[in-house]
Amino acid sequence: MSFPNAQQLKVCFQINDKNIYNFLGNINERVIVDIAKHIEKLLKKNCASPAKIQNVFELFVETLQNMLNYSYGTTKLEENICNFVLDYDSENDTYTLESCNLIRYEQKYIIKTKINEITNLDNIALRKLVRNKARSRSDVHDKGAGLGFLVMSKRTKEPIEVSFTPQNDGILRYTQRLVI
């Protein structure tokens, strides 16, 4: 069964006056590289600090690569479709990257397990956990090292927020919010 996911995704995020970049469409490796470069230039132009630019770049790439690896749809239109918005709050010098894509139902439990594992860990504990997992290769799978949420969590100012909205055909709309 197909449904207008693009429209559903489109209303995923409201564009506000803090928005500096938004995207809705199908992604691939080239699209990720091009948008990452564009966002980097945008932040440099806005005189963001090198550390902030680095963090936004890293979190953007990690998020979009996750989307590329784990997005799922039942139609060609739905494949690798994503929506994301990057907002900037000048008062707090904070960037927010909100993203939304479709995933298989099973992914929910994998993501929730990973998020629960890192909740309440400080940066030192996160770094230690990355080291332990990398050395043991415990979360390695065919699409990656399973370290994405850990690495992202090291770079965010606030805990990663995620939510899941059931769609049809065992698909979930997955949203993620990173404060950088």
Place this chain on the structure above:
Amino acid sequence: MIIEQTDNSPKVILDFDNGFIEFEGRSYPENTFEFYQPILEWLEDYFLGNLQETTMNFKLTYFNSATTQIIYDILDIVQDNRHASIQINWYYHEDNENAIADYEDYSDEFPDLTIKAVVLQGV
């Protein structure tokens, strides 16, 4: 063997004759494990019974989480072959706090290896 740099993959130099290994640039290829697999195989072969002095430079300005894993795998290969004399240099820019933390983590995790920090200054 030289692998040229792209927008999302590093330049990789694997010079058997001169004992020189280098990774330079950004590392976030879509299929990171696939990209690095032949490199890991080369390194396994290189260190197998090789006693020559070797320099290994990491000049990565950004790497994704999959590459984080790969670097552990590379350093594991080096550690398993410590009969070879190897100098590892970790380059990072003074402003890059993430790279400093990464350097500390790799150094702490591989205390038997000499990993030297090379701090780059300026733009």
